[in-house]
Amino acid sequence: MRPIILASASPRRRELLANLGLPFEVRVSDVDETFDETLPVAQQAEQLALRKATAVAAQCGEGLVIGADTIVVLDNKPLGKPTHRQEAVQMLQSLQGRSHEVYTGLAVIDAGTGQRVVTHQVTTVRFKPLTIKQIERYVNTGEPMDKAGAYAVQGKAAVFVEGIAGCYFNVVGLPVAKLADSLKLFGVEII
Numbered sequence: 006m007r008p009i010i011l012a013s014a015s016p017r018r019r020e021l022l023a024n025l026g027l028p029f030e031v032r033v034s035d036v037d038e039t040f041d042e043t044l045p046v047a048q049q050a051e052q053l054a055l056r057k058a059t060a061v062a063a064q065c066g067e068g069l070v071i072g073a074d075t076i077v078v079l080d081n082k083p084l085g086k087p088t089h090r091q092e093a094v095q096m097l098q099s100l101q102g103r104s105h106e107v108y109t110g111l112a113v114i115d116a117g118t119g120q121r122v123v124t125h126q127v128t129t130v131r132f133k134p135l136t137i138k139q140i141e142r143y144v145n146t147g148e149p150m151d152k153a154g155a156y157a158v159q160g161k162a163a164v165f166v167e168g169i170a171g172c173y174f175n176v177v178g179l180p181v182a183k184l185a186d187s188l189k190l191f192g193v194e195i196i
């Protein structure tokens with residue numbers, strides 16, 4: 006069987022993939038994460054996922070390489086990872102009391118043949134109204150800083166979530182059911 010390689014530094018993605026019980030290794034490459042903002046967000050997420058998977062596949066002789074990229078979108082505008090505390094506060098202020106979308110692009114490449122599958126998934130997340138005090142206390146936990154949209158649904162921000170439409174795991178960073186469908190196209194069955 007071809008080795009499975011996760012092209013991601015994200016501990017969340019590693020944990021979600023490990024839950025599936027398949028053996029895999031992690032390889033990270035330093036790709037440029039800037040994207041063409043004129044493209045629809047779904048395409049931006051797919052392109053970045055593909056860039057991450059392609060960079061790692063280029064270093065491997067064989068194996069199925071998985072890349073992913075998560076973008077939080079409010080009013081059609083992408084919110085990246087906050088670069089400082091105040092930006093995290095602003096992002097959470099803009100997200101509270103309403104719904105936003107989380108896009109995760111997913112790419113699987115067979116490093117041996119170059120065959121690839123690129124797709125994405127969208128989940129809608131609705132936040133409760135939050136006070137500035139709650140937002141500041143949350144930002145003080147440090148949790149928002151390496152997360153798209155300045156929150157972690159799998160962490161303390163779980164208490165902000167009024168509802169979710171779509172795949173929860175997609176919000177955390179890996180659309181697991183979609184990944185299983187993609188791996189199946191390469192002959193890998195999880196269940």
Ligand SMILES: Cc1cn([C@H]2C[C@H](O)[C@@H](COP(=O)(O)OP(=O)(O)OP(=O)(O)O)O2)c(=O)[nH]c1=O
Binds near residue numbers: 017156158
């Ligand atoms: C919205 C949201 C994002 N995130 C995380 C998932 C991703 O790790 C991160 C989005 O950044 P990404 O650029 O998608 O991923 P990454 O830089 O962490 O890892 P890599 O590029 O090496 O694969 O935000 C959560 O953990 N929980 C959430 O609820």
